[in-house]
Amino acid sequence: MSELLKIEELTKRFGGLTAVNSVSFSVAPGEVVGLLGPNGSGKTTVLNMISGHLPATSGRIALGGQTISGLAPNQIVLKGVSRTFQLVRGLPSLTVGENVVAALAFGRRKLWGKAAQAEALQRLDEVGLAHRADQSAQELTYIDQKRMELARALALEPELLLLDEWLAGLNPTEMATGIELIRSIQRRGATILMVEHMMDAIRALCSRCVVMNAGRKIADGPTAATLADREVVTAYLGE
Ligand code: ADP
Numbered sequence: 001m002s003e004l005l006k007i008e009e010l011t012k013r014f015g016g017l018t019a020v021n022s023v024s025f026s027v028a029p030g031e032v033v034g035l036l037g038p039n040g041s042g043k044t045t046v047l048n049m050i051s052g053h054l055p056a057t058s059g060r061i062a063l064g065g066q067t068i069s070g071l072a073p074n075q076i077v078l079k080g081v082s083r084t085f086q087l088v089r090g091l092p093s094l095t096v097g098e099n100v101v102a103a104l105a106f107g108r109r110k111l112w113g114k115a116a117q118a119e120a121l122q123r124l125d126e127v128g129l130a131h132r133a134d135q136s137a138q139e140l141t142y143i144d145q146k147r148m149e150l151a152r153a154l155a156l157e158p159e160l161l162l163l164d165e166w167l168a169g170l171n172p173t174e175m176a177t178g179i180e181l182i183r184s185i186q187r188r189g190a191t192i193l194m195v196e197h198m199m200d201a202i203r204a205l206c207s208r209c210v211v212m213n214a215g216r217k218i219a220d221g222p223t224a225a226t227l228a229d230r231e232v233v234t235a236y237l238g239e
Contacts, residue, residue, distance in 0.1 A: 004029045004191050005050070005160055010059035010069075012045050019045045021215035022059070027160065032182070032192040034202045034223065037212035038235055043195045046212070047162050050193070051083045052076040063160060078108055080159035084149045084166050090137050096148055097133035100124060103155040123151040126188075127181060143174045147181070154185070161185070163194040167201050179204050199227070211235070 003026035012020040020042040027033050035043050048054035050061055052073040061069040068079050090099045100120035104111040111119055124130040127147040132140065140148060146166060153161060167178050179201050186192060186205070196202050202209065202223060209226040211219040213235040219226045226232060 002026075002028055004031075004064060005193065006060075006062045006065075007046075007050070008060045008062075010046065010049060010061065011057045012042070012049060012054065013057045018215050020049070020212075023212065023215075023217045024059075025210045025217060025220055027191060027193055029159075029191050030186075030189065031208060032186050032194065032206050034206035034209040035193055035195045035212070036197075036202065036209055036232075037218075040214075041212040041235075042215045043212055044164060047083065047164055047193075047195060050076075050160075051081060051162060074106065077106060077156050077158075080108070080157070081162065082153040082156035082158035082160075083162035083164065084146075084153050085164055090145065090148055090152065092136075092138035094137055095134055096124065096129060096137050096140065096144075097121065099137050099148055100151050100155050103152040107156045109157070120151075120155065123155045124148075126154060126185070127151045128177075143170055143178070146170070146178070150181070150185075159191060161190050161192045163192060163196070165195055165197065167196060167198050175201065203227070 005027040008024050009022045010020055011022050037043050049056045052071055056069050060067060063079055063081060068076050091102060097120050100123050101116045104116045104119055121130055121133060124133055127150050129144060129147045129151060167175060170178050182205055206223050209223050210217060211226060211232045218235060219229045219232050
């Protein structure tokens, strides 16, 4: 199978607005693909349809050859897609470890008890947060909240990880750490589709980019060439 994710003629209308207009693209296993475009171009709507948080108006989304469009978010998690959200969605009254344990209960292996605790520590270690496992989630710094969000997504054992501006809001030092972290997750074999605005991060992480403008796909190809594409440059400059 040459593609893990295959999106075909995906369309989403909100009343009279076509937010996503017949978009098709694929992601191969092991790839890190950037989903780019100016604000309002439809990127988050595409992620929401892949993760099942929004139903598509038309089109098809398949994972490993199986149709996932039309399924509920929890069913899509079980098929192997998990995501982070633009706003961290943890459970602030629980500890960091408990947050990951809670995610594991919804994962593909439905882990509970001691097995879940051990696994949660492992996931936290992967994002450099094992030392904070017993701390209250609401005491975390911003980047550590982001790390916890990533650990929760990884706890769902995704074949495809969707990142929605995971690097947004980080300072330059944290950004370098964040890029390294995503790289380490990729090295462990993850396939990633990331909505991102930070061009340095996109250049550092993504082998390929899909660019949207006003709901349509306007470019799809290797990162350097795609970012130099005239239509892409024009869309970003708003000319
Ligand atoms: P991006 O992620 O590229 O900034 P979005 O996918 O968030 O863009 O939004 C694409 C368009 O769809 C925008 O015009 C936005 O206002 C509109 N939109 C997004 N979500 C909704 C919604 N739930 N209801 C109505 N319009 C929406």
